[in-house]
Amino acid sequence: MPKSIVVLKGGVSGERDVSLRSGAAVAGGLRAAGYSVTEIDVVDRGVVLPAETDAVFIALHGEFGEDGAVQAILDRSGVPYTGSGAASSRASFDKITTKERLQLAGIPTPPFEVLHGATLPSLPLPLVVKPACQGSTIGIHCVRREEDWAAACADAQRHGRSLAERYIPGRELTVGVVGDEALPVGEIVAPDAWYDYEAKYTSGKTRYIFPAELDDATAARCHQLALETFRALDCRGLARVDFRMDRDGDPTVLEINTIPGFTETSLLPKAAAAAGISFPELCAMIVELALQTNAGLCAAVACVDEE
Numbered sequence: 001m002p003k004s005i006v007v008l009k010g011g012v013s014g015e016r017d018v019s020l021r022s023g024a025a026v027a028g029g030l031r032a033a034g035y036s037v038t039e040i041d042v043v044d045r046g047v048v049l050p051a052e053t054d055a056v057f058i059a060l061h062g063e064f065g066e067d068g069a070v071q072a073i074l075d076r077s078g079v080p081y082t083g084s085g086a087a088s089s090r091a092s093f094d095k096i097t098t099k100e101r102l103q104l105a106g107i108p109t110p111p112f113e114v115l116h117g118a119t120l121p122s123l124p125l126p127l128v129v130k131p132a133c134q135g136s137t138i139g140i141h142c143v144r145r146e147e148d149w150a151a152a153c154a155d156a157q158r159h160g161r162s163l164a165e166r167y168i169p170g171r172e173l174t175v176g177v178v179g180d181e182a183l184p185v186g187e188i189v190a191p192d193a194w195y196d197y198e199a200k201y202t203s204g205k206t207r208y209i210f211p212a213e214l215d216d217a218t219a220a221r222c223h224q225l226a227l228e229t230f231r232a233l234d235c236r237g238l239a240r241v242d243f244r245m246d247r248d249g250d251p252t253v254l255e256i257n258t259i260p261g262f263t264e265t266s267l268l269p270k271a272a273a274a275a276g277i278s279f280p281e282l283c284a285m286i287v288e289l290a291l292q293t294n295a296g297l298c299a300a301v302a303c304v305d306e307e
Contacts, residue, residue: 002034002035002036003035003036003054003055003287003291004035004036004037004038004050004052004053004054005030005035005036005037005038005053005054005055005056005057005287006037006038006039006040006049006050006053006055006056006057007023007026007027007030007037007038007039007040007056007057007059008023008040008042008047008056008057008058008059008060008065008070009022009023009024009026009027009039009040009041009042009059009060010023010041010042010043010060011042011060011061011062011063011064011065012042012043012044012045012063012064013060013061013062013063013064013065013135014062014134014138014159015061015062015065015135015138016062018061018261018263019059019060019061019062019065020041021262021263021264022059022061022261022262022263022266023039023041023059023060023262024039025262025263025264025279026057026059026262026283027039029262029279029280029282029283029284030057030280030283030284030287032279032280033280033281033283033284034284035284035287038050038053042060042064042070045064045069046073047070047073047074049077049079053079054079054080054291055079055080055081055082055287055290055291056074056079056080056081056082056290057081057082057283057286057287057290058070058071058074058081058082058083058259059259059262060259061135061259061261062134062135063133065259066089066092066093066135066257066258066259067089067090067093067094067133068085068086068087068088068089068090068093069086071083071084071085071086071089072086080290080291080293081290082237082238082286082287082289082290083235083236083237083238083239083258083259083286083290084233084234084235084236084237084239084258085234085236087234088233088234088235088236088258089258091233091234092233092235092239092256092257092258093133093135093258094132094133095130095131095132095133095163095255096112096114096132096161096163098233098255098256099112099163099165101232101233102229102232102253104232105228105229105232107225107228107229107232107253108225108250108251108252108253109165109252109253109254110128110165110166110167110168110244110252110254111123111165111166112163112164112165112166113163113164113165114161114162114163115129115153115156115157115161115162115163115164118149118150118153118154120146120149121164123164123165123166124166125143125144125145125146126142126143126144126167127142127143127164127165127166127167128140128141128142128143128164128165128166128167129141129142129143129152129153129156129162129163129164130156130162130163130164130165131156131157131159131160131161131162132160132161132162132163133159133160133161134159134160135257138159139155139156139158139159139162140156141155141156142167143164165254168244168245168246168252169246169247170244170245170246170247171187171212171244171245172187172188172189172190172242172243172244173185173186173187173188173212173214173222173242173243173244173245173251174186174187174188174240174241174242174243174267174271175222175223175225175226175240175241175243175271176238176239176240176241176260176267176268176271176272177226177227177230177235177238177239177240177241178237178238178268178272178282178285178286178289179237179238179285179289180227182222182223182226182227183268183271183272183274183275184210184211184212184219184271184274184275185210185211185212185214185219185222185223186208186209186210186211186212186267186270186271186274187208187209187210187212187213188206188207188208188267189206189207189208189209190205190206190207191205191206206265208265208267208270210270210271210273210274211274218245218249218251221251222243222251225241225243225251225253226241229241229253229256230256233256233258235256235258236289236293237286237289237290237293238258238260238268238286238289239256239257239258239260240256240257240260240267240268241253241255241256241257242254242255242256242257262283268282269282
């Protein structure tokens with residue numbers, strides 16, 4: 001019998017529409033790979049799974065998807081699920097915590113300050129202002145002039161705690177991680193060099209280059225930093241690490257996404273395709289990683305019980 005996989009999509013965050021598209025794509029990929037799939041549109045902060053569920057594919061972006069909340073519920077149910085655990089998800093979703101972890105691990109990341117009201121930080125302009133716990137570039141602004149600061153700061157802080165980090169002129173790069181392998185580096189060429197919500201989700205608006213046109217040493221450095229970031233945040237299964245590369249060719253880590261998008265314009269599927277991995281194969285790999293991880297956790301619990 002095929003394994004029964006539940007795909008959680010939709011959700012309660014501002015990224016609900018994107019999540020619905022990701023979940024529908026994942027469900028189609030899993031069916032093509034031979035799984036029995038049930039799609040659940042999550043409309044509140046509760047999840048009820050069918051009795052015969054072998055694993056859950058989490059396609060929920062933003063709050064109650066990437067922040068560890070749904071992972072904690074699934075941990076209590078004992079059902080395997082894709083991606084990182086609750087604690088890792090919570091740390092990775094919070095950009096302030098992520099940057100603190102990166103600094104502790106010696107991983108290069110732009111200098112930043114936590115915002116307190118509308119006070120201009122000590123970092124020089126231009127600055128990128130962003131909410132600590134949002135995705136899909138919601139509430140993010142690049143502030144180049146002091147007179148634009150107050151409006152950008154207010155919009156970011158509508159979404160909760162926020163930070164400002166030094167803007168790095170240069171190229172936008174991304175590296176997907178599946179299991180313990182880094183996928184080919186991709187480059188994002190957005191209009192006006194600013195990868196906002198419209199540029200991200202409007203088909204044809206942004207150019208994606210996979211693999212990115214980099215020398216071997218720079219590509220290897222990006223792979224190394226992506227895996228170091230993945231491990232510094234105790235991630236598992238899958239993630240996507242985003243970079244800026246300055247004009248001297250040095251990459252610096254911006255953030256990590258533990259549930260990256262799976263829409264037609266999403267970066268992880270593009271990176272997998274560049275590595276010769278089809279979309280159904282990618283979805284199947286992620287599910288099987290979840291099942292293997294659960295088997296390992298169960299074995300570890302059994303050993304503890306025996307002792």
